[in-house]
Amino acid sequence: MQIGARLRRLREEKGIGRAEAGAAIRGSASKMCRLELGRHGFKVRDVLDLLDLYGLDDEAERESFIELVKEAKRPGWWQSYGDVVPGWFEQYVGLEQSATTIRAYEVQYVPGLLQTFDYARAVIGLEHYDAAYDGLDRRLKVRMARQDVLRRPVSPLRFWAVIDEAALRRPIGGTTTMRAQIEHLITVSELMPNVKVQLLPFAAGGHLALGGPITIVRFAEHDLDDVVYLEQLTGARYPEGKEADRYKEIMDSLAIRAASPARTIVLLKEMLKDF
Numbered sequence: 001m002q003i004g005a006r007l008r009r010l011r012e013e014k015g016i017g018r019a020e021a022g023a024a025i026r027g028s029a030s031k032m033c034r035l036e037l038g039r040h041g042f043k044v045r046d047v048l049d050l051l052d053l054y055g056l057d058d059e060a061e062r063e064s065f066i067e068l069v070k071e072a073k074r075p076g077w078w079q080s081y082g083d084v085v086p087g088w089f090e091q092y093v094g095l096e097q098s099a100t101t102i103r104a105y106e107v108q109y110v111p112g113l114l115q116t117f118d119y120a121r122a123v124i125g126l127e128h129y130d131a132a133y134d135g136l137d138r139r140l141k142v143r144m145a146r147q148d149v150l151r152r153p154v155s156p157l158r159f160w161a162v163i164d165e166a167a168l169r170r171p172i173g174g175t176t177t178m179r180a181q182i183e184h185l186i187t188v189s190e191l192m193p194n195v196k197v198q199l200l201p202f203a204a205g206g207h208l209a210l211g212g213p214i215t216i217v218r219f220a221e222h223d224l225d226d227v228v229y230l231e232q233l234t235g236a237r238y239p240e241g242k243e244a245d246r247y248k249e250i251m252d253s254l255a256i257r258a259a260s261p262a263r264t265i266v267l268l269k270e271m272l273k274d275f
Helices: 002-014 018-024 029-036 044-053 059-073 077-081 087-098 117-127 133-151 165-169 175-191 241-257 261-274
Strands: 101-106 158-164 195-200 214-218 227-231
Touching: 002 029, 002 044, 002 059, 018 029, 018 044, 044 059, 077 087, 077 133, 087 133, 087 214, 087 227, 101 241, 117 133, 117 175, 158 165, 158 241, 165 175, 165 195, 165 261, 175 195, 175 261, 195 241, 195 261, 214 241, 227 241
Parallel strands: 101 158, 158 195
Antiparallel strands: 101 214, 214 227
């Protein structure tokens, strides 16, 4: 995505269309679109050909592009779990691990980055009820490993979660598991300054996000736009343009309607009485 964003900026500065750029790498305008959006991997030869077309002669800058291409080809830790991580979700995990900030809204479950071990086991068991035990165990390892981004020694991920009350009223895994999960949300809210949790209570009424979860991923590179991720049962979508902007507006409205982080802690402690 970083490579694609930088190349798109160079192309636009030169006033070159995607069709012309695509032809320079023996491709098409649609291929250039996929490359610039980070939906397709780059070859060193193609990057060099594009840099020639865009007139970038600075050796240091050209070398930085080549290093990015090499870095993008290095496998992430999650790729060793390819047997249990589908391709559509593997892409998201890569985005998650590279992000500086993630905003998420969840209506069915506690967000994966905030799930306890037992709660995660129960959720995965529901989603993959017909999988072999070792498959469930490996999926659980992936989910727990993903949470390391919140505890990175340098620049831990800033995570802002809006959780619908429905997700916390549903006793996934039983009352004991659910109680421990709510206690965990209280703990991370009180002790982790990079984590912000807001409860969206039933009293807030209806809203536009009742249909499913929304995740917005932000990166350190200013070249990159925020990525909107919509997860579904067997796949995911990445809205772009005006559609993506609409989801960002919806996320902002949810944060306004939800209880403040401080008030959320009070509400979570009250909720424990029901478990």
